[in-house]
Amino acid sequence: xxxxxxxxxxxxxxxxxxxxxxxxAFGRAAADLAxxxxxxxxxxxxxxxxxxxxxxxxxLRSELEGMDQNVSVVRQDFWGDLTCSAVLxxxxxxxxxxxxxxxxxxxxxxxxxxxxxxxxxxxxELGNILIGACAGKIAQLLETNVSFxxxxxxxxxxxxxxxxxMDIHESDQILSxxxxxxxxxxxLSGLLIIAGQKSSFAWIKEALTKFMAQYE
Amino acid sequence: xxxxxxxxxxxxxxxxxxxxxxGKIDDFEIIEAADGKAGVTKYWECRPDVTFMxxxxxxxxxxxxxxxxxxxxxAAVIIVGTADIQTKSIQRVLDLGVVAVVNKxxxxxxxxxxxxxxxxI
Numbered sequence: 001x002x003x004x005x006x007x008x009x010x011x012x013x014x015x016x017x018x019x020x021x022x023x024x025a026f027g028r029a030a031a032d033l034a035x036x037x038x039x040x041x042x043x044x045x046x047x048x049x050x051x052x053x054x055x056x057x058x059x060l061r062s063e064l065e066g067m068d069q070n071v072s073v074v075r076q077d078f079w080g081d082l083t084c085s086a087v088l089x090x091x092x093x094x095x096x097x098x099x100x101x102x103x104x105x106x107x108x109x110x111x112x113x114x115x116x117x118x119x120x121x122x123x124x125e126l127g128n129i130l131i132g133a134c135a136g137k138i139a140q141l142l143e144t145n146v147s148f149x150x151x152x153x154x155x156x157x158x159x160x161x162x163x164x165x166m167d168i169h170e171s172d173q174i175l176s177x178x179x180x181x182x183x184x185x186x187x188l189s190g191l192l193i194i195a196g197q198k199s200s201f202a203w204i205k206e207a208l209t210k211f212m213a214q215y216e
Numbered sequence: 217x218x219x220x221x222x223x224x225x226x227x228x229x230x231x232x233x234x235x236x237x238x239g240k241i242d243d244f245e246i247i248e249a250a251d252g253k254a255g256v257t258k259y260w261e262c263r264p265d266v267t268f269m270x271x272x273x274x275x276x277x278x279x280x281x282x283x284x285x286x287x288x289x290x291a292a293v294i295i296v297g298t299a300d301i302q303t304k305s306i307q308r309v310l311d312l313g314v315v316a317v318v319n320k321x322x323x324x325x326x327x328x329x330x331x332x333x334x335x336x337i
Binding site: 016017019020023024026027028030031034035040041043044045141212215216 | 226227228229230232233236237272273274298299300301302303304305320321322
């Protein structure tokens, strides 16, 4: 049977298994980041849901305090058997805290001041670690390989615009894997959303069945 | 007499994975709880030989649950099973007196080693 003809419906059990896969993957990503910045990363229980693109902004506002009209984001798409758009969201005007956490404020000398370029560079670095490790671990657990697009970062841009840029069709149901995280003794929380395209659902279903088979 | 293992984890899938892994090692009576608070209650009800504890859970997290159990029963044998593999998390639970930390996804060898450390097998 061609994969296009296979069941493209993700049921409650599929979502529950994906939640555990995301939990493991984000644990890996947080450990990589914590090692890099030497700050403990507090994790939340991941949340998995099937939503439409138009519901993402509502999700952001309900999940993360301070999410208003503008956000700072780093986005990276990856594709293969699993095609997703991953976006790391932070409330607007948190760039100084992000720069401080990442330790790139030492580069102020080079940049003269906390400039947009420095904030963008820092966000790209943060996104590279978190999205790369998270997507890489998901791919490893589901026994596939993914290719990454170059990451893109934007500071204080309208939330609607940031969501619009995600590589998702307006009408499609998407798989949203969300994890909220914060940094110990720092006033910063972020939200990682990995939006899976419907074209990947049949493959995801098969991969999850295979993943759980080792535990039967 | 069959030894008792209490699994405290909010994820039903994770509990299933751990039960299957433990089942490949030996026969145990498995008891489950879906968050730290329910887990602490279950602990006093069934007095398990070993408790597997997740860390990131709603209602009450694993750190708090370990503290509550250890305060009243310092001899409690607790193994942490977690996806949070940050050095600080691992050190924190070892300081609370857990016997071993097992990373998710569960692997038979790792779980067997942890049960060995717990002197259960």
